[in-house]
Amino acid sequence: MLKAYHRKLARPSGYPSTAEGPTDPSRDNGGATEEGIQNELKIPAEAVDDPADREDLPDEQAQTGVTQAEAITLTWNKVSLGAAYALMFLLYFVNALQSTITGSLSAYVTSDFESHSLIPVIYIVSSVMSAATYMPLAKILNLWDRSVGFMLMVLFAILGLILSATCKDIATFCASQVFYSIGFSGMIFCIDVITADTSTLRDRGLAYAFTSSPYIITAFAGPKAAEHFYSFNWRWGFGVFCIVLPVVALPMFGLLRYNLYKAKKKGLLKEKPASGRTMIQSVIYYIIEFDRKPPPPPPP
Numbered sequence: 001m002l003k004a005y006h007r008k009l010a011r012p013s014g015y016p017s018t019a020e021g022p023t024d025p026s027r028d029n030g031g032a033t034e035e036g037i038q039n040e041l042k043i044p045a046e047a048v049d050d051p052a053d054r055e056d057l058p059d060e061q062a063q064t065g066v067t068q069a070e071a072i073t074l075t076w077n078k079v080s081l082g083a084a085y086a087l088m089f090l091l092y093f094v095n096a097l098q099s100t101i102t103g104s105l106s107a108y109v110t111s112d113f114e115s116h117s118l119i120p121v122i123y124i125v126s127s128v129m130s131a132a133t134y135m136p137l138a139k140i141l142n143l144w145d146r147s148v149g150f151m152l153m154v155l156f157a158i159l160g161l162i163l164s165a166t167c168k169d170i171a172t173f174c175a176s177q178v179f180y181s182i183g184f185s186g187m188i189f190c191i192d193v194i195t196a197d198t199s200t201l202r203d204r205g206l207a208y209a210f211t212s213s214p215y216i217i218t219a220f221a222g223p224k225a226a227e228h229f230y231s232f233n234w235r236w237g238f239g240v241f242c243i244v245l246p247v248v249a250l251p252m253f254g255l256l257r258y259n260l261y262k263a264k265k266k267g268l269l270k271e272k273p274a275s276g277r278t279m280i281q282s283v284i285y286y287i288i289e290f291d292r293k294p295p296p297p298p299p300p
Helices: 002-010 034-041 064-073 078-112 116-131 134-143 146-166 170-197 204-211 214-232 234-265 279-290
Strands: none
Touching: 064 134, 064 146, 064 170, 064 234, 078 116, 078 146, 078 170, 078 204, 078 214, 078 234, 116 170, 134 146, 134 170, 134 279, 146 170, 146 234, 170 204, 214 234
């Protein structure tokens, strides 16, 4: 979608448009032919009749999440796009700050439960679980919706923070770290996918640099904040982010849903009728969809 749009903007003014139909020899073009123009401008022949140039609309053959992402891309304006990047910056900031603070407090938590030796086990289990989240989460984003996957990961993160703040034994703390790691890792993955959806390939490095820049700040502020939480109550080091995270995440979720509504209102997305499937049929359908390969690109 974005490639086709920028390819149109970058096309030289003398280059023939495919919307005008085949080159008419009777037209006064100074004797230039389509083949000669291609050779002169060094443009490959397959770019002359690019289907993406003819119709810059969502691919209805793709999975639902991909189609919705392409439609939402066409509805962004400067205000909503600026708000989205500001919210993604704040989400990265919250993630970076809480990871620094809670990482510093974990040693004190395990010491209170007289299980300091379990720190490596907790980190290994939570890291393995968070790493195993990316593949199914990527299919969820493609199969359903970016906003649905994002909010699901936010709920996992909040659940992990609540369990960490209220845990009474080391087993509960271990479980909380698993939920917490899955939630925050998945949330950042969703933000990176949304960043890719809203940026061109040329500008994507700058977009990622902007959204991940809060780590520069929290590298110095996090340990100092952890000292204050430990001197007061280490549980609030986890509990405060149970309040902060929804405040920052809900506007991002609402912005994605609003742009999805705009895409439907503009006719970029067609309303799908009820499937009529039973519960078992739906389970089988989504199992097949999870393993579905993306459709091949259209022929040139």
